[in-house]
Amino acid sequence: MSRPAILFDQVGKKFRRSLKADLLYGFQDASRSLLRLKPLERLRREEFWALRDISFAAGVGECIGIIGPNGAGKSTLLKLVNRDYRPDRGHIVTRGKIKSLIRIGTGLQPMLTGRENIYIQCAQRGLDKRETDTKLDEIVAFAGLEKSLDIPVRQYSDGMYARLEFSIATCVPTDVLLVDEVLAVGDIAFQMRCLERLVSLKREGTTILFVSHSEMHVRHVADRCLLLFDGEALAFGDTDKLFLKYYQSIGYFDRQLKPLGTPPQMPMDFAGVASIRTLTVKGRENVDGTQAFTGQPVDFEVSYIAATSVESAGLVLQFWTPSGVLVASIDSRLEYNQVSLEPSVGRLRLSLPFLSLTPGIYRVAGGFVSAEGWLGYSGNLLNLIVKQQPGKVHDGLFVMNAKVSHLND
């Protein structure tokens, strides 16, 4: 990477748990600084590290997704970049102008109208009145606030605030943009417009730190991710691996999914799937049997246990997103693939000629069904990592395999 736009070198930030400690230590720290003494690195009573030893670099035009559970230190990290806080340890280097969208509403004057706020904010960004005049329609149209432009913004809803702030903040490119969960309050159409705008800002060279709890949003814009947990950087890099690690770190996969519809009549050991793995996909790396590629064929090895013989059962697999959406299922009975099971352990091969799932992490659950319902169900069979084929781009939740040809009249 050429010179990074943001560099964190072993950065740490402390906070205090009480106002009394805050005032006392604040005074002590100010005195040390006046005496040109180094800041204290050890923790005093009631102090804790909100961030510890954070190191990473973001290149020009790169978007880093900052992910992690509540209280992990994501907003604190953004505020350090924005110089709202000074680090207690380490160094932060940034290049160029920084624009932050960290807390909704803090950038707008509540008593002024939307229009007046636009002129003030644009002036602060260095635009003169004529330049703002030419930008005005675009800002208002992006925010979708044509009808509310001339009312005081204190009468705006949270979503309207967010729309206006985002629209103003991104109407001219900046060197570094800090975005903290601001999309969450916007409606879905606005969220998609914001994501598109962030992607185009990246192309123009804006470096973005993007905090979000939404895997879909992060995947849309982030090139790499930083996973924070309890103030520490658990990992930095590949988005797929980090989300898997994130979900593992919060124990998400420990929760068993429940079957939809009629619950199993029998316990899982009547006839159940014990485990599933994907078999090697065209020689690509898949050592742990968890990977597959969008648009490629994939074979699953299904290991089962049956306590008694079952003459005719269907194998059902479900694919769930981490946000709890069942996006696809396979029922072997629909393809006239009934299986008979012997009272033992065994293995089946389930082949998909074309994997329709787009890149992401899916929980695979399922089991065997008979005409009476589930024979057994496991809510936690595999965390399937679906990857993009190199050089291809697939949008949406699904891809479809289609042929196009001329219709002869």
Ligand SMILES: Nc1ncnc2c1ncn2[C@@H]1O[C@H](COP(=O)(O)OP(=O)(O)OP(=O)(O)O)[C@@H](O)[C@H]1O
């Ligand atoms: N000004 C402050 N004074 C004291 N403690 C603070 C302050 N700001 C944040 N903290 C604490 O620092 C830790 C990290 O907070 P931070 O807001 O960075 O978390 P976060 O990852 O952004 O969380 P969330 O996902 O809930 O927004 C938390 O324990 C929080 O209580």
